[in-house]
Amino acid sequence: MTNEHRPGTAHEYPGGVRACLEAVLMAADAPQQAADLAQVLGCDAVEVEAALEALRDGYDAQGRGFELRRTALGWRFASRVDYEPIVAAFVADGQTVRLSQAAMEALAIIAYQQPVTRAQVAAIRGVNSDGVIRSLSVHGLIRQDGVDPESHAALLVTSAMFLERMGLDSLDQLPSLAPLLPGSVDDVA
Structure with missing residues (x-):
């Protein structure tokens, strides 16, 4: 992700920092570090970290089928563990790599x-x-x-x-x- 095509900071976008973070994380194909997200959005890393935690807590409180998860590689959206059997039933056999x-x-x-x-x-x-x-x-x-x-x-x-x-x-x-x-x-x- 580069800053070149950024029209402004996250504060200038509709919805603010949280909406921007949701949009970027939904489009990302890999977990993202808060510092990298802050750089792209033109925000302070502390502000981004707080917004990510607030989003995570909000999703948890709402009991959504997905969660915002912090992992070793960064922040990412994931299906909630409670729904794993349902998601597994949906995913066709052979689409996931199974180790021998x-x-x-x-x-x-x-x-x-x-x-x-x-x-x-x-x-x-x-x-x-x-x-x-x-x-x-x-x-x-x-x-x-x-x-x-x-x-x-x-x-x-x-x-x-x-x-x-x-x-x-x-x-x-x-x-x-x-x-x-x-x-x-x-x-x-």
Whole structure:
């Protein structure tokens, strides 16, 4: 988004800052940062952040079928979780990308062990994982972040899109694996 074709600030548009934010976010194909929106609208970033929060709170209070969600990548409109079964029924099969079991395994290993090399993922899975790692990279769920100092192999980490798709703000929100490991309290009984 550029400022070149901007006729004025958001204050000069009908509806003000909130209406402008709604219009831009509806047209955006990716989440938007408040600072970027402020620059485009010619507003103060604090004002834009407050307007986004007010919009979010207003939609929540109205019980709309959608919500304004702040994610790791920025602000975006999304269907409310309560309506997920209805939306899923509407979306035709095949329109959403479903990861294979192998891809899910590799993604879990990368998410919990990052940074990790391809060889380490393969060693944990017990099979060559190059194909699934390539698929995860193409889908934008993982990315390379540096090299291993010993092997000089690329280090893999999850991407911001991974957080977005998982509905997480940070990796700290990943569920604990402890209850699923052998020898947990539940397995002793």
